[in-house]
Amino acid sequence: MLKKAYVEITDVCNLSCGFCRGTSRPPRxxxxxxxxxxAGKLRPFTEYIYLHLLGEPLLHPQLEEILSICRSLGFxxxxxxNGVLMDAAAAALNECGCLYKICYSLHAYEANNMPITAEAYxxxxxxxxxxxxxxxxxxxxxxxxxxxxxxxxxxxxNTLCAYFxxxxxxxxxxxxxxxxxYLDLADRFRWPDLAADETPPRFCMALRDQLGVLCDGxxxxxxxxxDGTLRLGNLLTDSVEEILNSELAKRIKEGFSQGxxxxxxxxxxxxxxxxxx
Numbered sequence: 001m002l003k004k005a006y007v008e009i010t011d012v013c014n015l016s017c018g019f020c021r022g023t024s025r026p027p028r029x030x031x032x033x034x035x036x037x038x039a040g041k042l043r044p045f046t047e048y049i050y051l052h053l054l055g056e057p058l059l060h061p062q063l064e065e066i067l068s069i070c071r072s073l074g075f076x077x078x079x080x081x082n083g084v085l086m087d088a089a090a091a092a093l094n095e096c097g098c099l100y101k102i103c104y105s106l107h108a109y110e111a112n113n114m115p116i117t118a119e120a121y122x123x124x125x126x127x128x129x130x131x132x133x134x135x136x137x138x139x140x141x142x143x144x145x146x147x148x149x150x151x152x153x154x155x156x157x158n159t160l161c162a163y164f165x166x167x168x169x170x171x172x173x174x175x176x177x178x179x180x181x182y183l184d185l186a187d188r189f190r191w192p193d194l195a196a197d198e199t200p201p202r203f204c205m206a207l208r209d210q211l212g213v214l215c216d217g218x219x220x221x222x223x224x225x226x227d228g229t230l231r232l233g234n235l236l237t238d239s240v241e242e243i244l245n246s247e248l249a250k251r252i253k254e255g256f257s258q259g260x261x262x263x264x265x266x267x268x269x270x271x272x273x274x275x276x277x
Contacts, residue, residue: 002208002209003046003205003209004078004209004210005042005045005048005210005211005212006052006053006210006212006222007030007050007053007213008030008055008212008215009029009030009057010030010055010215011025011028011053012027012028012056014056014059014082014084014085015056015082017108017111018111019107019111020191022054022226023054023226024227025214025215025216025227028215030066030215030216032062032065034217035066037235038235039070039073039075041239041240042211042235043073045211047075047076048076048078048100049070049076049078050077050078051080052223053214053226057079057081058079058084059085063089063092064096067093067099070096070098071096071097076098076101078101078103079099079101079102079103080102081104081105082104082105082108083104083105083121083122083125084108084121086124086125093132094132101138101140103184104125104129104140104141104142106141106156107142107143107145107188107189109156110152111145118159119159122156122163126164129181130164133178133181136180138182139180140183140184141177141182141183142184143156143157143174143185144187144188146185160177161177164177166178171185172185173185173186191226192269192271196268197268198267199269202256202259203259204266205222206221206256207221207244207252208256210222211240214228217234217235217237218231218233218234219243221252229265230266231248232249251263252266
């Protein structure tokens with residue numbers, strides 16, 4: 001069993017964040033019929049699905065149909081978004097009946113020098129968060145830009161606290177804004193990069209608690225393989241069992257069991273260092 005699966009329904013984004021490495025893959029929106037095949041194969045292995053790897057999922061023109069497939073299969077859905085399209089997507093998200101959690105990458109605001117105030121950017125996000133939290137949805141506001149450009153963080157934090165009636169506190173990793181409303185603070189996010197320096201060997205939960213699927217069906221070990229460098233197969237043609245039992249998958253998993261990263265990309269993953277020490 002996996003704890004979760006990341007399924008990238010599009011690699012297209014409406015923003016251009018300096019912290020995002022982007023991808024060399026062609027722009028693509030996963031057709032709902034392909035999503036149905038992939039989701040159906042994943043469901044026996046997990047009930048939690050993240051509609052994200054790269055790209056902005058709320059851009060998908062058939063998001064409502066994809067959410068309907070998730071509901072029919074009994075998935076608990078997490079959406080990771082920059083929040084710009086919250087008003088346009090609110091109805092589909094509110095009515096889908098399967099939204100478990102939504103994460104807002106608020107560091108996207110400063111990373112794009114948006115020509116609106118922080119309050120104007122946050123308003124539709126906060127309105128949706130308040131409504132969805134009351135129906136049981138977990139809302140996580142992420143500010144992952146510590147050590148980078150974070151000069152607007154106080155404005156964002158104070159705006160959130162004022163809206164939800166919370167008191168700003170000094171907490172390295174964030175704090176609770178209300179019931180099912182959380183602020184997550186972290187250092188600036190860095191994607192794994194083959195050109196980066198190697199990091200010390202360590203453990204990782206790739207292929208233990210997660211599997212990633214790119215928008216063309218390519219299976220990868222985790223949610224950080226943006227270019228499909230570590231291709232394990234394709235869920236449009238292969239089974240989950242075949243992918244998890246591939247020679248590459250077994251080598252990666254066995255290596256982490258021994259506290260070492262066997263693959264070049266994994267040896268250059270800053271997130272593993274941050275996550276597992």
